[in-house]
Amino acid sequence: MPYELYYWDGIQGRGEFVRLALEEAGADYIDVCRGPASEGQGIYAMMAVMKSKSEAHIPLAPPFLKDDDLIISHVANILMYLGPKLDLTPEDQGARHVVHGLQLTITDLVAEVHDTHHPIATSKYYEEQKEEAKARAAEFIDNRMPKFLGYFERVLRQNPKGPAHIFGDRLTYVDLSLFQVFEGLRYAFPRATAHLPTQYPHLAALHDAVAKRPNIARYLQSERRIPFNEDGIFRHYPELDKNAA
Amino acid sequence: MPYELYYWDGIQGRGEFVRLALEEAGADYIDVCRGPASEGQGIYAMMAVMKSKSEAHIPLAPPFLKDDDLIISHVANILMYLGPKLDLTPEDQGARHVVHGLQLTITDLVAEVHDTHHPIATSKYYEEQKEEAKARAAEFIDNRMPKFLGYFERVLRQNPKGPAHIFGDRLTYVDLSLFQVFEGLRYAFPRATAHLPTQYPHLAALHDAVAKRPNIARYLQSERRIPFNEDGIFRHYPELDKNAA
Numbered sequence: 001m002p003y004e005l006y007y008w009d010g011i012q013g014r015g016e017f018v019r020l021a022l023e024e025a026g027a028d029y030i031d032v033c034r035g036p037a038s039e040g041q042g043i044y045a046m047m048a049v050m051k052s053k054s055e056a057h058i059p060l061a062p063p064f065l066k067d068d069d070l071i072i073s074h075v076a077n078i079l080m081y082l083g084p085k086l087d088l089t090p091e092d093q094g095a096r097h098v099v100h101g102l103q104l105t106i107t108d109l110v111a112e113v114h115d116t117h118h119p120i121a122t123s124k125y126y127e128e129q130k131e132e133a134k135a136r137a138a139e140f141i142d143n144r145m146p147k148f149l150g151y152f153e154r155v156l157r158q159n160p161k162g163p164a165h166i167f168g169d170r171l172t173y174v175d176l177s178l179f180q181v182f183e184g185l186r187y188a189f190p191r192a193t194a195h196l197p198t199q200y201p202h203l204a205a206l207h208d209a210v211a212k213r214p215n216i217a218r219y220l221q222s223e224r225r226i227p228f229n230e231d232g233i234f235r236h237y238p239e240l241d242k243n244a245a
Numbered sequence: 246m247p248y249e250l251y252y253w254d255g256i257q258g259r260g261e262f263v264r265l266a267l268e269e270a271g272a273d274y275i276d277v278c279r280g281p282a283s284e285g286q287g288i289y290a291m292m293a294v295m296k297s298k299s300e301a302h303i304p305l306a307p308p309f310l311k312d313d314d315l316i317i318s319h320v321a322n323i324l325m326y327l328g329p330k331l332d333l334t335p336e337d338q339g340a341r342h343v344v345h346g347l348q349l350t351i352t353d354l355v356a357e358v359h360d361t362h363h364p365i366a367t368s369k370y371y372e373e374q375k376e377e378a379k380a381r382a383a384e385f386i387d388n389r390m391p392k393f394l395g396y397f398e399r400v401l402r403q404n405p406k407g408p409a410h411i412f413g414d415r416l417t418y419v420d421l422s423l424f425q426v427f428e429g430l431r432y433a434f435p436r437a438t439a440h441l442p443t444q445y446p447h448l449a450a451l452h453d454a455v456a457k458r459p460n461i462a463r464y465l466q467s468e469r470r471i472p473f474n475e476d477g478i479f480r481h482y483p484e485l486d487k488n489a490a
Contacts, residue, residue, distance in 0.1 A: 056405050057343050057412065062348050064454045070339045073346035081342045095317045097326045098302050101318035105305050109258040111356060119364050120377065132365065132377050141365040151305045160301050167302065 001081075002028040006046045009033040009062040011232035012184075012225075014110065015063040017075045018082075020176040023219040025086035031224070038041065076103040078174045086125060088173040099167050102174045108234045113188065114233050116140045116240060126237070137240035141192040145185065146244070150201050152178060156202035163202040164209065171213075178203065179210035184234030191241045247273040251291045254278040256477035257429075258306040259355065259472075262320045263327075265421040268464040276469070311314075320406040321348040323420045327409035333418040344412050347400065351426060354393045358433065359478050361385045361485060364385045371482070382485035386437040390430065391489070394445050397423060401447035408447040409454065416458075423448065425453035429479030436486045 003022065022029045035041025049071070052058055059073030065081070066072075072081050077210030080100045083089030089096050119136040120129040152166065156245075161169040166178060182203060186193045196202035210216055219225055228234055247269065251278050252260030260276075267274045280286025294316070297303055304318030310326070311317075325345045328334030334341050364381035365374040398409065406414040411423060427448060431438045442449035455461055464470055473479055 024464055054403065056403055057347070057400055058403070059346060060393070064346075070343070072342050074349040077346050077349055080345075094317075095324055097317050098315070100325075101304060101309075101322050102302070104319040104322055108305075108356075111353075115360070117396075119389070120380045123384065123388050135365045135377075139368065143366070143368050148305070155302060158299065158301055158303070 001068055002030050004030050004032050004066040004234055005063060006049065009043060010226065010229075012228060013063075013232045014075050014233075016226075017106075017120075017173075017177045018063055018065065018078050019224070020180060020216065020219075021086055021088055021173045022080055023224070024171070024176055024213065025088060026215055027082075027086055027108055046086050047054065050213055067215050069125040074107075076100060076107050079103055079177075086173075088171065088176070089226070090168055090170075090172070095167070099172050099174055101154075102166055103147070103177060105151070106174070106177050107179060109144075110233055112140060112144055113147075113184065116188075117235050128233075130239070133237075133240060137189075138242065141189060141242060142245040145189075145192065149196070149203060152202040153203050154214060156206065164206070166206070175206060175210060176216070179207050179216075181194050182207040188234040189241045190236070192244050193242070246313055247275050249275050249277050249309060251277050251294065254288060254309040255471065255474075256475060257425075257479075258308075258477045259320050260420075261425055261471075262351075262422045263310065263323050264309055264469070265425060265464075266324055266327055266331055266333055266418045268435055268469070269384075269416070269421055269458060269460050272327075272331055309333075319352075321345060321352050324348055328418055331418075333416065333421075334419070335413055335415075340412070341486055344417050344419055346367075348412055348422060350393070350396070351419070351422050354389075354426060355478055357385060357389055358429070358446070361433075362480050362482060371480075375484070378482075382383065382434075383487065386434060386487060387405065387490040390434075390437065394441070394448060398445040398448050401451065409451070411451070419452060420455060421461070424452050424461075427452040428474065430438060432473040433479040433481050434486045435481070437489050 005015060005018055007013065008209045032045050033043050037044060046062060049055065050058055052216065057071065057072065063075060064071055064073045072078050089099050090214065116137040117126050117133050118129065119132045126133065155162040155166055159165065165171060166174045186196065188228065211220065215235050230236065250260060250263055252258065267304055277286050277287050277290050291307060293313050294300065295303055302316065304316065308320060308323065309318045318438040325341065328341065331350045334344050361375065362371050362378050363376045371378065373387065401408040401413055404410065408415060411419045432443065456465065475481065
């Protein structure tokens with residue numbers, strides 16, 4: 001049975017962190033919303049799960065993963081679940097929680113990136129909260145982004161097994177997610193991130209190493225990789241970008 | 246060895262979700278920041294861990310839990326780790342991920358509550374972002390709070406084992422966290438939550454049942470339970486409260 005990934009069509013968004021793990025592992029999966037309605041896929045298949053009046057423990061929001069009868073919600077939770085199956089997490093149970101903690105810090109960062117363009121109301125258009133977005137984006141660029149990236153750079157530097165991976169001496173799903181964060185931030189804020197490679201050399205090296213992994217490189221060239229756009233989490237609005245303080 | 250919980254002194258904040266689980270289980274734990282410096286506790290003990298230049302995989306922010314040499318960060322991760330040890334999660338591995346997904350939805354809700362009083366910048370005072378806070382709080386009260394609470398009410402209603410618990414027919418740490426969410430929302434927004442018990446009867450019943458559990462009732466009466474205040478996540482600013490739309 002292939003894994004079924006349920007996420008909005010047309011954006012990388014939060015689903016991309018799961019896609020990268022599945023692609024790296026060469027796992028058999030269906031990106032349900034992007035499939036044909038004639039085969040029971042498409043957006044309505046996702047809505048049917050979310051609106052079910054009988055299913056127990058339906059998720060509040062995508063992405064979620066279906067593995068047989070089990071429905072797992074939230075990116076970090078999906079990755080923790082898939083980690084052992086895709087060989088992208090350590091063997092040790094305690095270490096798995098440490099890795100999961102790193103992923104949850106990425107979750108926080110991603111939520112803050114989202115709020116740079118929607119600081120007041122998810123239910124309203126960006127254009128309706130543009131002034132507040134400018135203030136929040138400036139705060140993000142000057143204070144929050146350095147806090148998060150400085151943290152991950154430090155974790156890489158202090159990794160007893162060396163700075164090539166965020167945990168231990170092997171690839172984990174967190175490495176893949178850090179690649180995506182790096183990509184996304186550079187897309188959204190080209191001015192603010194101009195000096196990222198010199199400021200965060202270990203993160204930059206990790207990003208480059210992930211991009212070169214054969215399965216990831218193939219995926220990035222494929223049509224399965226949706227380009228960044230202004231409906232996703234990482235959006236490029238030039239008026240929100242600025243040189244870092 | 247008692248568990249060591251590291252979290253800011255003086256507030257319930259995010260640490261409270263962990264405290265409730267430890268208290269319900271009658272676990273042996275130390276609330277490190279509230280302990281005496283003469284015994285190696287207090288805020289400096291927490292800072293020493295966070296600022297360590299040698300420790301691997303230090304957390305970005307509290308709360309975190311120390312269990313012997315293992316350091317676990319993020320509330321939901323700590324609860325997932327403690328769940329089996331405190332008998333507050335199901336036996337089945339898949340079910341544990343479902344329970345964790347529910348907890349991560351609470352994490353999202355809590356982050357949105359925080360942003361009602363800090364919509365622009367965590368680094369600035371509430372008073373400096375009061376106007377934006379009013380707009381964000383109104384959005385929270387009218388759209389987000391009903392979305393989250395309606396979701397949890399529905400999960401309770403659709404629980405095949407009945408609405409007394411959020412998962413299965415036994416108490417999990419998510420039930421305890423839902424109690425705290427209910428308490429916190431009523432403290433922060435008394436007007437907006439005036440009709441919560443009639444709108445969300447299963448959630449209200451769950452809240453009342455948790456409050457009556459002997460260990461929880463004792464804890465709530467003790468000095469260990471810090472009162473809500475305007476330094477925590479749930480803050481009562483009358484100007485942010487309003488009748489629900």
